[in-house]
Amino acid sequence: xxxxxxxHPARPGLPDDPRxxxxxxxxxxxxxxxxxxxxxxxxxxxxxxxxQGDRTFTELRRALPALSDKVLSDRLAHLTEAGxxxxxxxxxxxxxxxxxxxxxxxxxGPVLQALWDWGTQHQPLPPAEPQ
Amino acid sequence: xxxxxxxHPARPGLPDDPRxxxxxxxxxxxxxxxxxxxxxxxxxxxxxxxxQGDRTFTELRRALPALSDKVLSDRLAHLTEAGxxxxxxxxxxxxxxxxxxxxxxxxxGPVLQALWDWGTQHQPLPPAEPQ
DNA sequence: CTGAATCCCTGCCGATACTG
DNA sequence: CAGTATCGGCAGGGATTCAG
Numbered sequence: 001x002x003x004x005x006x007x008h009p010a011r012p013g014l015p016d017d018p019r020x021x022x023x024x025x026x027x028x029x030x031x032x033x034x035x036x037x038x039x040x041x042x043x044x045x046x047x048x049x050x051x052q053g054d055r056t057f058t059e060l061r062r063a064l065p066a067l068s069d070k071v072l073s074d075r076l077a078h079l080t081e082a083g084x085x086x087x088x089x090x091x092x093x094x095x096x097x098x099x100x101x102x103x104x105x106x107x108x109g110p111v112l113q114a115l116w117d118w119g120t121q122h123q124p125l126p127p128a129e130p131q
Numbered sequence: 132x133x134x135x136x137x138x139h140p141a142r143p144g145l146p147d148d149p150r151x152x153x154x155x156x157x158x159x160x161x162x163x164x165x166x167x168x169x170x171x172x173x174x175x176x177x178x179x180x181x182x183q184g185d186r187t188f189t190e191l192r193r194a195l196p197a198l199s200d201k202v203l204s205d206r207l208a209h210l211t212e213a214g215x216x217x218x219x220x221x222x223x224x225x226x227x228x229x230x231x232x233x234x235x236x237x238x239x240g241p242v243l244q245a246l247w248d249w250g251t252q253h254q255p256l257p258p259a260e261p262q
Numbered sequence: 263c264t265g266a267a268t269c270c271c272t273g274c275c276g277a278t279a280c281t282g
Numbered sequence: 283c284a285g286t287a288t289c290g291g292c293a294g295g296g297a298t299t300c301a302g
Binding site for chain 1: 275278282
């Protein structure tokens, strides 16, 4: 089955988009864009927090105690730059910063859901005997 | 919007599963399982090849010329161990090995589609002015 | 033909200490 | 409170060489 009808209904592949024809990893590929947004340890857990509402730095630190300040700061900056989070500094003392999902960030819900669903269907195979 | 109705229809969050309550990255989390399967440079491009049909080592090498033998070998072994690919050695000479998506691997189609879709909706933000 | 072994280089992550 | 600066360890990825 080397060839495949292009017009096949319920086609399991990806869209017929010029960006789907790349032959090496490139940042302009939509899949790479999304994986770049999700990139890094802790990132999906941070996003999960925001799917329940906005958060401050300290609230996140309490929710994810094993996450260091530096990495949390990195993740928030990264997600903000990726257009996933909106950063809002509140005036006064003590300084408070609220982060919220942008509309674009909220659309990561279905993405994480897809990742979740595949993972739940995963049954680890018994180690294949050498043939 | 700190609180949210649990029973909200079309809930954008993740399932009410005990595994969703982890407070640190753990390999048993379904999201981590899927990201682990997709992990590594070139991995999604390799999977894309298989969504069009089975492939041999050499066919993949031709389709992705900038991918080194070692990394291709790593990816194939990794995806096989993750239950995504099925590895079948053919007897005779020269040795030939065919790789095919398992049923489980075929279910990665919707996952890649979700990643693709989010990425296409992505419009890079102009660099935010410091507030 | 299909890999495995080795080497080097880079970038991520964590820990710690410090600042507006 | 919400970060930044710095450092070290380690794993990933590429190039090259060797093997079944």
